[in-house]
Ligand SMILES: Nc1ncnc2c1ncn2[C@@H]1O[C@H](COP(=O)(O)OP(=O)(O)OP(=O)(O)O)[C@@H](O)[C@H]1O
């Protein structure tokens with residue numbers, strides 16, 4: 001039994017023992033400690049090439065107010081949103097059809113394409129879909145879909161036979177069984193995988209935006225600043241990319257908890 | 271309806287898995303029990319040591335797996351169809367993404383019930399199984415016993431004559447065991463044609479709740495060790511033994527005698 005009143009030092013000590021959980025406050029304390037350490041390191045600047053916080057935040061403010069960073073960010077978000085939507089639709093369809101043995105080789109092949117990488121595909125894709133916005137959506141969708149299909153098809157393949165038998169003896173039709181087990185029953189996993197692929201897409205997006213800069217976006221912005229060696233500006237944009245990425249990730253986690261509260265219940269915490 | 275009418279007929283079932291003969295010539299019948307003025311369903315216990323093929327036989331009866339030889343027929347020799355036979359599997363599977371109430375409702379909707387009908391039947395069953403307070407929980411939030419009751423209730427959403435239960439007595443304390451037995455007897459006696467087949471290792475519990483006991487086992491070799499495929503080695507009619515339909519059947523001397531006898535037989539399979 002854990003006594004209700006545990007001394008401050010004892011709680012700190014727990015955090016240094018293996019496989020222990022700590023209370024929320026102690027946990028936050030350690031978050032604060034590491035964040036402060038990182039900030040101090042930034043202020044002291046052991047690397048000459050790293051601009052200090054004042055410069056970076058100054059650059060951020062200039063970029064935002066004078067160089068239209070807001071609209072550029074919106075452009076990037078619209079691009080990832082569009083590509084993610086296509087990815088989810090295509091990947092889920094491909095994953096669900098793995099219930100048919102006939103479709104499995106196709107899905108397997110799509111999954112294997114993830115080893116190609118994007119750089120070599122720019123030219124063939126340009127020939128297929130033309131350039132500009134369409135090309136970027138296509139590349140990003142392709143990149144995310146290969147990973148999404150890999151994870152999600154695995155989830156579908158691994159559904160235990162017991163779950164199908166269970167519904168069969170309940171008297172459900174084959175269509176209903178697949179709807180319940182394959183589609184609704186894996187929704188929490190699908191959302192989880194969407195979250196991971198959003199992260200993959202977000203990591204790819206600046207590169208993809210660099211391919212065709214005319215439409216702008218954060219990726220184009222970074223390349224422009226790189227060209228002039230404006231380091232503080234580059235770091236400011238990176239900071240925004242990181243912050244927005246984390247925010248999107250957080251939002252996806254929140255959505256998963258909202259739609260599939262049962263998933264969290266099954267996760268046993270240490 | 272005439273007494274002794276055959277409700278379930280397992281005829282010469284054989285099954286080979288991965289080159290191993292698991293079941294051979296496995297036959298038994300469940301006959302309609304009739305008592306004056308009392309609705310009496312049937313409860314048959316299928317006893318047998320671990321790994322002998324009880325779950326496999328259950329799956330064949332449920333129509334989930336076809337036997338290699340033999341057949342299973344129901345009332346008036348009609349074949350049993352998948353979905354006509356309810357099964358409560360060993361680990362009480364439920365739809366993990368639905369709440370307890372939702373699990374029952376979905377089972378109703380899958381069988382063509384309207385939303386209102388499914389809801390009222392589900393609520394009624396939950397009430398009866400003592401789960402009303404748990405209706406809004408997810409399966410992951412239930413205890414083992416609650417999960418079992420929810421799984422049985424889910425099977426009862428659609429009225430079916432056959433309910434097969436795989437190890438419903440495992441991991442229960444004596445008072446919970448008594449409750450489950452009472453519940454199963456109640457379920458069986460809801461309709462004259464209801465038949466429960468209970469797979470178990472628990473000989474006492476089997477004799478307490480059923481009207482017939484089947485021993486599934488392999489043939490003992492010279493050393494008294496069971497080898498080869500399994501079949502029904504022995505069946506005991508508990509009605510004829512005077513051990514059926516009684517409260518406190520455990521108190522009877524014949525009960526202790528039969529249980530000892532069955533345990534003896536069990537050891538040699
Ligand atoms: N896919 C398979 N391939 C080969 N052998 C199998 C397969 N599935 C089951 N068996 C064998 O069939 C036998 C019967 O299995 P079954 O699950 O029916 O046993 P059981 O009587 O229900 O045992 P328990 O009481 O432990 O649940 C076991 O010996 C098992 O090893």
Ligand SMILES: [Mg+2]
Nearest residue numbers: 324325360436
């Ligand atoms: Mg078994």
